[in-house]
Every structure is written in C-alpha cells, then in structure tokens.
Amino acid sequence: MAELLGYGIVLGSIITLGAIGLTLVYGIARFGNFAHGDLMTLGAYLALLLTTNVFPALGISDSRLGPLSFGWVMLVSFVPAMAATGLVAVVVDRLVYRRMRRLRVPPVMLAMASLATAFILRSLIYIAWGPDFHFYTPGLRPMLMLPLGIKLRPDQIFIILIAWALVVLLYFFLQRTKMGKALRAMADNADLARISGIPTEQMTTWTWIIGGGMAAAGGILLGIDSQVRPEMGWILLLPLFAAVVLGGIGNAYGALVGGLVIGIVQQVSTQWLLPAYKPAVAFTVLILILLLRPQGIFGGG
Amino acid sequence: MGIIRVFHFLAGFTITTAIYAIFALGLNVHWGYTGLFNIGIAGFFAIGAYTSALVTSPLPTGVRANYVQQIVGLNLPFPAGVIAAGLISGLLALLIGIPTLRLREDYLAIATIGIAETIQRVFNNERWLANGPQGMVGLAQPLGGLVPPNYYNFVYLAIVAMVLAMVYVALERGIRSPWGRVLRAIREDEVVTEAAGKDVFRFKMQSLVLGAAIMGIGGALYAHSVRAIQPSVFTPLFGTFMIWVMLILGGSGNNKGVVLGAFIVWGIWSGTGYFIDRVIPVAWAARAPFVRLLVIGLLLLGILLTRPQGILGEEKQVSRMM
Secondary structure (H helix, E strand, C coil): CHHHHHHHHHHHHHHHHHHHHHHHHHHHHCCCCCCHHHHHHHHHHHHHHHHHHHHHHCCCCCCCCCCCCCCHHHHHHHHHHHHHHHHHHHHHHHHHHHHHHHCCCCHHHHHHHHHHHHHHHHHHHHHHHCCCCECCCCCCCCCEECHHHCEECHHHHHHHHHHHHHHHHHHHHHHHCHHHHHHHHHHHCHHHHHHCCCCHHHHHHHHHHHHHHHHHHHHHHHHHHCCECCCHHHHHHHHHHHHHHHHCCCCHHHHHHHHHHHHHHHHHHCCCCCHHHHHHHHHHHHHHHHHHCCCCCCCCC | CHHHHHHHHHHHHHHHHHHHHHHHHHHHHHHHHHCCCCCCHHHHHHHHHHHHHHHHCECCCCCHHHHCCECCCECCCHHHHHHHHHHHHHHHHHHHHHHHCCCCHHHHHHHHHHHHHHHHHHHHHCHHHHCHHHCEECCCCCCCCCCCHHHHHHHHHHHHHHHHHHHHHHHHHHHHCHHHHHHHHHHHCHHHHHHCCCCHHHHHHHHHHHHHHHHHHHHHHHHHHHCEECHHHCCHHHHHHHHHHHHHHHCCCCHHHHHHHHHHHHHHHHHHHHHHHHHCCHHHHHHHHHHHHHHHHHHHHHHHHHCCCCCCCCCCCCCCCC
C-alpha cells in the first residue's frame, strides 16, 4: 500500500503539471481545452527529438547522471521543449481561439475547436514519429528500497522533485509578481480584471505559454516514468479534468491538490482493480464530485 | 461484371454512411437542437452494438463454449436487438444526465468522454461479459436467407435506409412540435426558458435520452452490418470525432444537412484513403491513416472558423400560422 501511495504521488505530480495549465486556461480563456493532453504528448516528443536526434547530431555525447536512467542532455532538453510547446499553444490561440473570441462565439464552440486541435496535434505526432512507443534511454532502471517498504526508481524521485520545483516557481510567480497577480485576477473575474486595466489579450497569451510549458514538462516526466506514446496525453485527459473540477475551475492551487488526490486514488485503486481501469477510477471520482460538491473543494458557493 | 462491382461498392459505402447519418441525427438532437455537448458518442455506439449482439445471438454451445464467453445470449430476432439497443443506450444516458445536466454545459462533455472510455475498457477487460478483446463474431443477418449471400448487402441497405428514414421523419415531426420548440429555446437561453415555466432539466434529460437511444440503434445496425465487434472498434476517432465533423459540416440544427454531412465526410474519408494509399510510399503505410485524420481535423477547424453554421445552416422554423 505504501508502495502504491508512492506511485500515486509520482502520477499525481505529473497530473498536477497538466491540471495547473488546464485550470488556468479554463479560468482565463473560459473553455475546457480538450487538446491539453495532446500538448503534454507534444512536449514529450519534442524532448525525444532533442535527446535522440538533435543533441547526438551536434556531436554532444551524454552519460547517465548518477543513479538516473538519463543524462544532463535530458535535463537541458526540458527548457526548449517547454518553450516550444508554449509557443505552439500560443500559435493555436492566435490562429483559432482568438479569432473565435473576436467573433463572440460561445465558449463551448471553442471547446469544440480544441477537440479538433487535439486530433490535429495527435495526427501530426503520428505522422512525424509513427505509432510505436519510444524510450528516452535504453537499459535497465534499478529500484531503490526506501524506508516503510516503499520501492521507487531514482527517476521517479527526480519526477517528484522537478514537478514540485516547477509548482513552487509558479507559486512565487502567481503570488509575488505583478503579472501573476493580474493572471489570478483574470481567472477570478475576467470582466472586472479588464475594467481594472489589465491587458486581457496579453494575459491570455501568457496563460497559454505557462499552460503549454507546464504541460510539456508533465509530458516529459510521464515519458521518463513509462514511455513516449502518441496516445499518452489523451489517456491522461480525463484525470486532468477530474483534478481541475476537484480543485475548482480556475484555481491553480486547487489543481495542485486535485492532481495529487486523483493520482493517488488511481494508483491505490490498482490494489483491487486492473490498471486498465485507472481512467475509469478518475471518472468515478469526477462523477462523485459533480454529485456532492460541483464547485470543487476550494470553490465558493 | 465491372458495373456490378461498382454497385456492390456503392451499397457498402451507403450502408456505412446511412449508419453514420443515424448517429449524426442522434447528435443533432443533443447539440443541434438542445445544445448538449456530448463527446462520448462512441460509448452509446458501443453499448448499442453489444446490446444487440447479446440479445440476438445464442449462448455458445459445444466446443465454442470453451473459447467464447458472454453473459447472456437471448437468441431473439433482429428487431428485438435494435429496440433493446435503443433502450439500454437511453438508460445509460439517463444515468449520466442525473449528475451532469443541472451543471455547466462542459461537465456533460467531460462525463461523456469518461463514459466512452470506461465502456471500452469494461468490454476489453471483462471477458465474461462479451468475450473481451476478441469480441463477438457471427452476428445475425436479418432476412439473411432472402437472396444469395453475395447480394445480401442490398437487402441490408434497404433495412438501414428504412430505419434512417423512420428516425428522420420522427425527428422532423418532433422538432416542429411544441416539444421541439422548448428544446431550441433551451439551446438559445436556458434561464429565459426556465422563467417561462418550462422544467429545463426534464426537457434536457428527454433530449439526452432520445439522442442516445438513436445512437444505440445506430450501434445495433453497425454490429449486424459488420457481423463482428471488438472493443477496439469504438475509438474516439471513428465513434465520436467523425460524427461531430459530419454534424458541423452539414449544418448543426438541420436534419437534412446532417445526413448530407455524413455523405460528404465519409466520402472524403473513403476517397482520401483510396488516393493516399496510392501516393504514400510503402514504408509510410502505417502512417497513412493519420494523414487522413489530419485532413478531417483541419476540415472541422476550417468550418468552425469560416462557416460555423455548416453547409446548409439551420432552417427557419416559423409556425405555419405566421
């Protein structure tokens, strides 16, 4: 059980990175972005491109970092992969969602457009990399025996550390910087924010950069934990939404708690259920929240 | 000989398109007329297909019982399978509607994705239910003895066309009735409709159940057309996304447009398959379907951006008295 709890925190940290972006976009752009899982996939594949194609082509050699299954090239790849995914999210916003916003299209049509975007992104990933799954690095990944009977791979401890480092960075950004405060104000009440002189279009662009970057980091960590596959993000979409609804839409800290809860519940459920049912478990949690507390744990009335 | 082959191809194509048109009509009840955002059509599709398969096939006997498992096998005639498919699918919609229909519209969307994913996983992993990943084969052919087997497609085409016509006529009548006007009022403004004294939750539930029942019937027709179903068939792409593109392209809120959309989109899908298979090098053959998916995805985005009302757009529905 302690072991499953450990895996749950690993998965929950990954879900949190996706859910934070999803909830910010939900709060600020006002629609559920069904392409968010596929942004995670894109980030994972961009890191794959960097570690297996770009860096070797530049003649840069790599060796494993201590007990981890990968080297510093992987670490370096996070930055460009996150930036590029954020950029893709912004480009999609400019080409699609901003036009629709200007036409005063109801938000649900933007959600539909995001579904189309999801399929387009995934088809491009399939075309570029094919349907097979990939590993960032070949070879064995030894287990660490921790106290309380917890078995984790060094990679998984790395996943938790990176995810939480990013969450802490985002916390300081949202809490301490002027832009962070403006973002939170907008997620809370967009009209009020606009009246107060917050440049809402500019803030929307930053939301996509942050959301896309966080999603990419989550995708890369998911790829390190298991493998890189075209459907990896789509499968995670349901847990992401469950985490967002649990934490209250637009609430970044709620998404943090929601992500951890959903991750832990999903992994602990494998004690009794087949692992294939993990998305169904997330779905069940979602339905329970909708029945009992549809505004989320931290949502007001 | 050549012309006969063309007719066989056209019959097969029209059967698939007509079944898709039935799904799209069901979605039109949800989205086109009521504004219910259902992106888990694949779930109702699968439930309909499996229900009819279990209702119409006998329990396996003899050697077959060693490797085929299914929870029931009622061995009833085809119409019973179709009706049961509609009922069970409608019942499923009722269960989803209870926690979601009072809440904001995108919660229904998330819940329907969830139910579609869950259903596919249940049929894949619970072998006792309907034979797991191998699925069910040898499903009944209604009026199978009527013509030689290689002409059977034409018989089934007639059956599917008849069901499509019945669904179409029933919906056209329903949508022009006072009931249909309430649905459209809910789509336009829920609060005003509520203020006018209509029980919005009740009408939304009726729409959700009716649309899902139509999707279940479509699933049953699909099952008996291919005669073999596996969980892997009911994907978000073929079970949900394709149908949305048909609806949006043809014209949401217009039953004629939706049927037209089904023909155009399935035509593009089949046509690009024929074309791309001849253009793409063999080494890339595994990626060819995704080029077609890209085309369909861009098509949907293009319509949403340039002509969101679709080809036909919604018909004006004014009372004959005016």
